[in-house]
Amino acid sequence: MKKRKLSPTQVASNYGPVPSDPNIYMDQSRMKDYPEVTLWDFLEKRPDIPYEKWAMDIGSDLTTEHEAKVLTKLDINQQDWLDFMTDNKDICQKKAYERRPYHNGKSDLTMDLPMKAGYNHRNTIEYNWGLYGDSNKKIKDMLGSRKVWEDKIGIDYDTALCRLLAYMPGNTLPWHDDNLGNWCRDNAHLNPNMDTGMCDLGPIKRYLVMITDWHWGHVLQFQNSFFPKWKSGEVYDLPMYQPHCSTNMGIRLKLTCSISGAKIK
């Protein structure tokens, strides 16, 4: 991977507080009012040029490959997760891929680069749990007991931040890198350093737990490689600050769960 021109701290410095109402993201969406970017707009204004420059500034290239390997496998009951989603609609964060109130720094979102390139409120919808109410605690427990966390997951249970992500067919999470801004804000007492990826407890990690089996059109491109056809329960490491994108361009729902936290094992 090429050396970054923009450090992680520059990209996502000091996330602000999370708004109390999860409905605010769609109610106050700028994306939903942004007009369609037509082909003629795209060819004339070339919004891809600054977007690509930003991507290269965070270290993207066309050569780095990533070989995804299963770290461990958890015992996941998919129906439990579907029930959780249905039972916890009120604490779901539904959002499009645009700047959120707590975002800072020089990122694709703070510069509105995806929106200008054609991403919109009908092709980037994410339903997400973990930031509101008791959803983080519930998700942690669905992933496993403390013993499972200690023996298999190896991320500090108490400070971990889990996010359950549901992508319906037709929705994409565009090219980006993970900066764990929410986790760093919530765990400032651990002195997280985004540039070194370390905190007082150890390396800061993001793992991805597959909730549903891979199915047609479920895509996770990490660097310049496509993830293999995953199975429910598989856990992968998403190495920090490396660009990737994902989509559900298929038929079945795509459910994944990310874990952000300090690696203690």
Next chain:
Amino acid sequence: MDKQKLFSEPYEDLPSDPKQLLESSNMKDYPEVTLEQYLTQDYAQQWEQYAVDTGADLDSEYDSKMLTRLDINESDFIKFMTDNMKTCEKKYYERTYQRGKSELTMNLPMKCGYNHRNTIEYNWGEYGDSQEKLKQLMGGEEIISGRLGFDYETSRVRLLAYLPGQIFPWHFDNMGLWLKRNQNLNPNLDTLTCDRGKIKRYFVAISDWHWGHVLQMANSFFPKWKSGDVYEIPKGVYHLSANIGIRIKITANVTGVVPFEKDSFSTATNLNAVDQYPCPGNAWGQTSN
């Protein structure tokens, strides 16, 4: 399932004005399908069942091999697109002139969440003089017939442009428009043959692969193509594609009949003759890294 029977009814004629496709769109007025609706309705199961009934599975892999590489100038195609806005067919992934029993005629994509902001395709080849212009851009008879082996007169070129965020969902090619045009050749959708030879579709990359350019064929992802690379879209195999990246994705396909005696690519004999060259960057002003 017998595809010949499923698609025995020929496609309707295209509307004379390409704008009618959007003006009469059902998709543009269809309300957002929420997660709750998706979970409580069975349209995804219906679509999946249809796909399985028509040959999709979760096991088959497809090892794509480049057939040849054409000398493509991407900027010529960009200029063509800009100069020919009036003959552009902009459409969504919904039923328009299709007939038969397909995911489109059953409106399944729309009911599962595909919409007028995530399935936009800009394409040329059906309206005005775009077909003849595209054939010339591809290299004319020398390339289409001489190099690729197609019967020139009945071959059809389509140019497809996908902006970031746009998806061409899970489907197989039923060559509906080509079959409609060439009924005199007694085409058979199940065997993909006709009186003159094999009916084939080739994929021609116009722009280089870039982040988020995805083509899944059966259960395999296509390799990172280069402008000019030609691949076969295999008979009846389910596939999908998307641009979930940053740069525009431009591809073309050539559909037609390859006389049995000219089917030189069935053994891909010229694979080794293709030079591998580094990504030259985007021909219209972008620097590749």
